[in-house]
Amino acid sequence: MAKTLFDKVWNAHVVKQLEGGIDVLYIDRHLIHEVTSPQAFSELENRDLPLFRKEKMVATPDHNVPTKDQHLPIKEALSKHQVDTLIANCEKFNVELYGLGHPFQGIVHVIGPELGVTLPGRTMVCGDSHTSTHGAFGAIAFGIGTSQVAQVMASQCLLQAKPKTMRITVDGELGKGVLAKDIILYIISKLTAAGGTGYFVEYAGSAIESLSMEARMTICNMSIEMGARGGMIAPDQTTFDYIEGREFAPQGEAFEEAVAYWKTLKTEEGATFDKEYHFDAADIEPMITYGTNPGMGIKITKEIPTTLGEGNQDSFKKSLNYMGFEAGESLVGKPINHVFIGSCTNSRIEDLRIVADYVKGKQKAQNVSAMIVPGSKQVEKQAKAEGLDKVLEAAGFELREPGCSACLGMNEDKVPAGEYCVSTSNRNFEGRQGPGARTLLASPLVAAITAVEGKIVDITKHLN
Amino acid sequence: MDKFQKVKSTAVPLPIEDIDTDQIIPARFLKATSREGFGDNLFRDWRFNPDNTEKDFVLNDSTYSGKVLVAGRNFGCGSSREHAAWAIHDFGFKVVVSSFFADIFKGNALNNGLLPVQVSDDYLAELIEAIKANPDTEVEVDLEQQVISFNGNQELFEVNAYKKECLLNGYDDIDFLVSIKQEIEAYEQASEVI
Numbered sequence: 305m306a307k308t309l310f311d312k313v314w315n316a317h318v319v320k321q322l323e324g325g326i327d328v329l330y331i332d333r334h335l336i337h338e339v340t341s342p343q344a345f346s347e348l349e350n351r352d353l354p355l356f357r358k359e360k361m362v363a364t365p366d367h368n369v370p371t372k373d374q375h376l377p378i379k380e381a382l383s384k385h386q387v388d389t390l391i392a393n394c395e396k397f398n399v400e401l402y403g404l405g406h407p408f409q410g411i412v413h414v415i416g417p418e419l420g421v422t423l424p425g426r427t428m429v430c431g432d433s434h435t436s437t438h439g440a441f442g443a444i445a446f447g448i449g450t451s452q453v454a455q456v457m458a459s460q461c462l463l464q465a466k467p468k469t470m471r472i473t474v475d476g477e478l479g480k481g482v483l484a485k486d487i488i489l490y491i492i493s494k495l496t497a498a499g500g501t502g503y504f505v506e507y508a509g510s511a512i513e514s515l516s517m518e519a520r521m522t523i524c525n526m527s528i529e530m531g532a533r534g535g536m537i538a539p540d541q542t543t544f545d546y547i548e549g550r551e552f553a554p555q556g557e558a559f560e561e562a563v564a565y566w567k568t569l570k571t572e573e574g575a576t577f578d579k580e581y582h583f584d585a586a587d588i589e590p591m592i593t594y595g596t597n598p599g600m601g602i603k604i605t606k607e608i609p610t611t612l613g614e615g616n617q618d619s620f621k622k623s624l625n626y627m628g629f630e631a632g633e634s635l636v637g638k639p640i641n642h643v644f645i646g647s648c649t650n651s652r653i654e655d656l657r658i659v660a661d662y663v664k665g666k667q668k669a670q671n672v673s674a675m676i677v678p679g680s681k682q683v684e685k686q687a688k689a690e691g692l693d694k695v696l697e698a699a700g701f702e703l704r705e706p707g708c709s710a711c712l713g714m715n716e717d718k719v720p721a722g723e724y725c726v727s728t729s730n731r732n733f734e735g736r737q738g739p740g741a742r743t744l745l746a747s748p749l750v751a752a753i754t755a756v757e758g759k760i761v762d763i764t765k766h767l768n
Numbered sequence: 769m770d771k772f773q774k775v776k777s778t779a780v781p782l783p784i785e786d787i788d789t790d791q792i793i794p795a796r797f798l799k800a801t802s803r804e805g806f807g808d809n810l811f812r813d814w815r816f817n818p819d820n821t822e823k824d825f826v827l828n829d830s831t832y833s834g835k836v837l838v839a840g841r842n843f844g845c846g847s848s849r850e851h852a853a854w855a856i857h858d859f860g861f862k863v864v865v866s867s868f869f870a871d872i873f874k875g876n877a878l879n880n881g882l883l884p885v886q887v888s889d890d891y892l893a894e895l896i897e898a899i900k901a902n903p904d905t906e907v908e909v910d911l912e913q914q915v916i917s918f919n920g921n922q923e924l925f926e927v928n929a930y931k932k933e934c935l936l937n938g939y940d941d942i943d944f945l946v947s948i949k950q951e952i953e954a955y956e957q958a959s960e961v962i
Contacts, residue, residue, distance in 0.1 A: 319955040320948065324929035328948065330955055340849065342801035353946060368799060382799035389801045433848040433872060449850035449876035451941070459945035461952055465928060467871075497786050498842040501871055531845060533871055597786045597845070616840060619785040712847075714795040721818070733790040733846060735813045 306575035309538050310469050310504050313444045313569065317427045319461055329464045331360070332426040334456045335412045336399070338365045338390040339714070340431030344453035345393040355397045357460045362421055363394050363401040366411045367432075368714050371677050371704035374404045383715065408551075410680020410706040413437040413648035417521060418682055420550030424539035424566040429456060434648045434730065436527040439536035440520035441543055442569045444504070446533040467533055468502055468578035471571070473509035476585035481767045483658070484519035485650060485728065485747035487511065488526040489591035489601040491583065497599035500532030503579065506571060507537050511585035517546040518654040525649045526730050529598035538570045590763045592635060593732045593745040596623040600732070601745070605762055607634050626734050627742050628722075635744070635760045642725035643674040643755040644737070645748055646704075647711035650728035651679030653686045655748045659701075660692040662752040668700035669758025675717065676701050677709040701755070713738040726754040769881050772935040775862050775909040778834035779918075781899045782826055787839055788846035789873060793855045795847075806851050807858030827859075835862040836907045838895055842866075843884075844873025853877045863909050865916065867892040878931045879941065885909060885916050891923045911935060 307315075319328040336344075341363070348355065355361075365387045370378060378384035387404070394401035402408040408415055413434050416422040424442035429435060431453045438445035452462055472491060492499075505527050512520070520537050527535030544563050547553045554562045589603040600623065602608060610631045612620040624631060645651070645659055656678060668674045676696055678684040684706055687693055693703050710717040711729035713736060719725040721740025728751050729736075732743040746754070753763055797809040814825045822828045837856065843866040844852060853876040856864065864882065867889045877884045887895070898905045898918055907918045911932060914925050933939065945952075 316959065319952055322930060326928065326930045328945070328952075330952070330959075339798050343803050343850075346802070347942070351942070353942075356949075356952075367795075386799050386801060431848060431850075433846065447848035447872055449848055449853070449872060449879060451850060451876065451879035455942045455945055458942050459949065459952055460956075461945050463930070463941045463945070497845055498868060498870070501842070501845075501868070528846075528872075531842070531870055597788065599786075616783070616785045618783070619840060622784065712790075712795040714798065731788075731790065731846060733788045735794055736790050739794070739813050739818060 306572035308469055308571045308575045308577065309442060309506055309536060309569055310444065313425055313427065313442070314466060316425070325465050326463050327466055329427060329462050331429050331456050331460055331462060333421055333428045334361045335416055335428065335430035335435070336361060336363045336453065337367055337412050337432065338386045339367045340450050341453055342386065342389045342393065343450045344457055345397065347454040348457055353458045355399070355457050358397060358399050360460060361399045362416070363390060363399050364409050364412055364415060365390055365404060367708045367712065369404060369707040370715055371707045371709045371717055374705045380716070407681050410683065411648045411651065411708055413525065414651060414679030414683065417441065417517070418550065418680060420547055420553030423547065423553065423562070424543060424569050429462065433528040434525050436532070436534040437521050437525040437648055439524040439527065439534045440517060442536055442539035442566065444534060444536065447528065467504045469506070470500060470503040470532070470579040470581070471506045471508055471577040472581045472583070474507070474511040474583045474585055475509040476511055478511055478585050478588065481590050481749055481763050482588050483747040483749055484515055484522040486588055486591045488523045489593065489598065489745060490588045492526065492530045492599050493591070493601035494583070495530045495581070495599070497529060497597040498531045500527060500530035503532050505532045505535035507535055508571070512537060513540065516654060517542060518652045521652070522649055526598065529730060539566045590747060590750055592750060592760065594627060594629055594635060596626055596732055596734050598730065598732060598745060604636065604750070604760065605764055607632050636762050637759055638724065639671065639759045640724045640726050640754050641671055641673065642719050642723060643672055643751050644710045644725055644727040644729065645675070645751050646677030646679070646709050647729035648679065648708070649730045650748050651677060651683065653683050655728065656683065656687050656692050658748045659752040660695040662749060663699035663701065663756060664695050666699055666756050668755045671758045672755050674701040674755040675704060675710065677704045678706050680706050710737050712736060713741065719743070726751050769938045769940050771938040772881055772883060772911055774911070775835055776906055777836050778832070778904060779836035779838050779899050779907045780826055780832045780834055781896045782837060782839045783896050785840035786842045786845055789844055789849050789852040790846055792844070792852040793849065798849060798851050803854050805858065806855035807860070810855040810859045831903045832899070835860060836865060836909065837861045837863070838865045838892070838899065840866065841868040841889065843869050845870040848872045850876040850880070853880045853882050857882045865892065865895065878935065881935065883909065883911060883935065885925045887916060887923050887925060894921060
């Protein structure tokens with residue numbers, strides 16, 4: 305029977321099949337951070353278990369770190385304790401740690417790919433739902449809870465029921481100003497925030513193949529926002545070129561051998577999926593969200609719907625009420641006071657270049673505070689080498705140090721209650737960017753234009 | 769993990785859809801390094817104003833109480849934070865009933881002795897209506913038989929056979945995985961994992 309990309313990678317990692325449809329799945333790489341690992345380390349200690357494969361782990365603090373003055377001790381006591389606990393655990397268990405100040409530190413889903421830890425055909429997990437990002441390389445990568453973090457620490461395996469498969473094909477050419485973020489927000493708006501639950505997604509089609517690795521990561525990153533555990537894209541020459549020469553990627557002959565294997569990681573002709581969707585790239589326009597889950601997105605040129613399909617209308621009203629928007633109205637012209645560019649969705653060098661390219665020679669609007677947080681130390685270094693820092697600063701943007709920052713409002717980078725933020729992050733949940741904060745998700749280009757204009761504009765007209 | 773016993777209790781209705789784990793436990797309360805105490809901040813921003821006064825929210829309404837939380841579809845979407853399951857359990861709930869659960873939350877709940885019971889949309893609507901009509905309505909959840917019932921209105925629910933066994937006996941996945949260490953090592957040898 306013809307196999308899907310997903311089947312090939314999954315089947316190669318099944319240690320054992322149990323009754324009741326559960327597989328013992330081997331995990332090739334385990335990424336950890338300060339927030340979801342301390343209780344897992346404690347569990348190992350409480351059970352007196354050794355760490356099974358420390359060499360398959362990479363640790364970095366990202367969620368709960370300040371994005372200013374990282375060379376100084378962390379001021380907030382609980383945050384400091386959590387980061388210190390990660391350091392202490394990594395020392396005790398001898399795990400590779402890229403701590404604050406280390407040239408490899410950054411958001412865990414940014415550093416995995418840029419270090420060559422993320423490779424096609426690998427299984428990867430992390431106690432973070434955006435682990436789906438790594439699927440852009442043709443890896444099976446998904447987020448897990450802390451109990452599972454402990455399981456992987458103890459056995460390098462997880463007990464998993466094999467998910468159903470879904471293929472989302474996007475064919476055609478993307479229009480002007482349409483970025484990967486718009487593709488995924490468009491897809492989620494069609495499938496809803498629960499449309500992918502129970503599935504593992506493969507993204508395919510000419511529009512996906514035309515994307516850079518960083519753009520592909522943006523798409524796979526948000527698979528979880530429609531409920532899918534993960535999303536993958538078949539590796540191709542774009543993938544191999546990205547990986548070649550990276551710190552921990554296979555080198556020389558080993559690289560050539562790996563590429564030969566990676567080339568087999570494709571869905572075969574005639575393979576079937578449990579669900580298939582087809583979209584036309586020409587129908588995708590710059591997107592923005594208006595509600596409190598990532599499925600509540602619209603084309604910037606369109607109005608907020610008046611009902612939410614078959615969903616509960618009270619929940620829809622609650623959401624609009626929180627956002628302070630009316631059903632049926634357009635967002636164009638709405639004043640915006642905060643712009644956040646960052647997160648594991650859009651904090652890579654290409655994202656920073658898109659923003660710098662647009663704002664070069666312009667000024668952010670007076671009413672806007674614009675924060676840009678690079679995804680890693682390497683992204684930050686590259687941005688400075690290219691002079692992007694100067695361009696951004698001249699335009700009135702504040703360039704911070706790497707971390708998850710205002711994506712989840714865990715550190716001091718928060719949006720004040722009741723205020724609007726156009727954000728390149730992945731979640732517009734109530735209070736996500738701070739209690740009472742109102743988030744509108746969009747691409748880095750839409751975010752940059754919003755910062756300059758101080759309000760939502762119809763970018764399709766604006767760019768022409 | 770504690771063994772999951774049959775639950776018979778009044779219930780708390782929360783008929784909102786797409787309740788994400790950021791609502792269940794906001795990120796700013798994830799700074800602890802132990803598993804305890806998260807119940808204090810369960811639904812923090814729906815329960816309390818910034819000045820810590822209570823909001824008009826079902827968990828502040830003494831009319832409703834119990835070990836069963838009944839919520840709208842797509843419960844637990846978003847972040848993988850297991851703290852969400854810890855917070856609900858720590859608050860005193862043993863069961864969450866919804867017509868649809870997000871994957872990661874469901875797995876986290878099962879790993880912590882919190883039973884996610886997925887029912888049909890119609891059954892969920894009837895259950896919520898019954899609780900609102902009479903807050904003393906008792907909900908009975910029998911994991912062994914995989915049956916949920918209230919006022920004689922029954923529905924069967926699904927649960928993975930392996931996870932059911934774990935819940936009924938208080939077994940953790942980690943015990944099992946450690947017990948097959950030799951097979952895992954054999955796999956590593958055979959597959960030349962990188």
